[in-house]
Amino acid sequence: MATLESSDTGRILAQGRGSGVNKLLQMLVVVAILLSSVALVVALISLTQNGDTTMVTLTKQEGSNVKNDRIWNIRMGNGRSNYIYIDQTSGQLKGFIVDIVNAVCQLANKDCRLVYDISQHCWESEKGQIPRGGIGLMSEWYDACAAWIPAHSRARTFKFSKSFSKPVDFRFAIKTGNPRGFNPTDVTNMKFGFVDGWINDEFCLARQTSIKGSTLPVSQIQHYDTYDDMLNAVLSGEVDACISYGTRDILPGLTELEDPVLDCSMDASGPGLMMRMDNPLLEWWDPALTRLIQTSEYWEICQNVKDKHGHMPGRDPKELCIGY
Structure with missing residues (x-):
C-alpha cells in the first residue's frame, strides 16, 4: 500500500494555500471594480444635478463629425447648361446642381461621389408605353439621380427629396x-x-x-x-x-413660346433627388439641404451661376434659386 512522504504532504499543503490566496485576490479585484463603478455613477449624477457638465447624447446626427462608413453615389447627367455640364477643359461635371450636391454632402459630413450616366438609366420611356424606372436606379448602381422633378408616373416607383431650386417652366x-x-x-x-x-x-x-x-x-x-x-x-x-x-x-x-406655360410636375415642385423607396439617403439629405438653403453659402452658390458658370446658357439666379 502506497504512503505519502513528508515532502509530498508539504507540496499539497502549499498548493492549497496558493489556491486560497488566488481566490482571495480575485474577490478583492471584483469588489474594487464594483466600488469604482458605483463611485463613477455617483459622481456623474452629482455633476448633472449641479449643472456643472453638459450631457452628450451619442446619436447619429446630420452634420456629425463621424462619417457614415459608406459611400453615397449620386448620378449626374450632362445638361449642357449652367445647371449641369461637363467642362471640356477638365472633363469634370460642373454647374449649379454639382455645387449644391457637394455643399449638402459636406454639411452632412457624408462621402458622396458624383457618377455620370445617361438619363434613361434613371427613368425610361418609349412611345406608346407607360414610363418605368431605369435600370441604373432600379438595380442600385447609385443611390439617387440628381435634378429630377416629381411626376405622377415617377411617384409610383420612386421617392423624391426636397427641391433645391425653383420649379421649371415648360x-x-x-x-x-x-x-x-x-x-x-x-x-x-x-x-x-x-x-x-x-x-x-x-x-x-x-x-x-x-x-x-x-x-x-x-x-x-x-x-x-x-x-x-x-x-x-x-x-x-x-x-x-x-x-x-x-x-x-x-x-x-x-x-x-411664352404662352402657355405647361404644368408637367406632380405638385409644382422643383428639381431634387430621385431614389428607390427603400434608400435611406433622405434621412440626412433633406435636413442638410434645409440648413444649406438658410445659409449664405446657398447664396454664394447662386451667385456662382453667373460668376463660375456664366459662360453656359441657362436660367439666372433669380429664376433658379429658392427665395431669391
Whole structure:
C-alpha cells in the first residue's frame, strides 16, 4: 500500500494555500471594480444635478463629425447648361446642381461621389408605353439621380427629396417663323418630339386638358435619346414642336413660346433627388439641404451661376434659386 512522504504532504499543503490566496485576490479585484463603478455613477449624477457638465447624447446626427462608413453615389447627367455640364477643359461635371450636391454632402459630413450616366438609366420611356424606372436606379448602381422633378408616373416607383431650386417652366418650342403653322391652343395633327425618360413627355402634354388634341396618338409621337436630338428634329422639320425644359437653352433657329406655360410636375415642385423607396439617403439629405438653403453659402452658390458658370446658357439666379 502506497504512503505519502513528508515532502509530498508539504507540496499539497502549499498548493492549497496558493489556491486560497488566488481566490482571495480575485474577490478583492471584483469588489474594487464594483466600488469604482458605483463611485463613477455617483459622481456623474452629482455633476448633472449641479449643472456643472453638459450631457452628450451619442446619436447619429446630420452634420456629425463621424462619417457614415459608406459611400453615397449620386448620378449626374450632362445638361449642357449652367445647371449641369461637363467642362471640356477638365472633363469634370460642373454647374449649379454639382455645387449644391457637394455643399449638402459636406454639411452632412457624408462621402458622396458624383457618377455620370445617361438619363434613361434613371427613368425610361418609349412611345406608346407607360414610363418605368431605369435600370441604373432600379438595380442600385447609385443611390439617387440628381435634378429630377416629381411626376405622377415617377411617384409610383420612386421617392423624391426636397427641391433645391425653383420649379421649371415648360413651354412649346417651334421653328422660328412658325412655318408649320403651330397653334398652341390646338395641337391636333401636330407631330411632337420628346426625350426618352424626361418629364416633358407626351403624358405631360395629355394633362393639358385646355389644349385641344393634347392626347396624342402614337403616330404623332417621336422619341429621341438627347435634348439636342429633339431640338434638331424641330429645326429640321421632322417634328412640328417639342416641349422645352425651361432652361432657355434653345438652339438658334428655334423659338420658345411664352404662352402657355405647361404644368408637367406632380405638385409644382422643383428639381431634387430621385431614389428607390427603400434608400435611406433622405434621412440626412433633406435636413442638410434645409440648413444649406438658410445659409449664405446657398447664396454664394447662386451667385456662382453667373460668376463660375456664366459662360453656359441657362436660367439666372433669380429664376433658379429658392427665395431669391
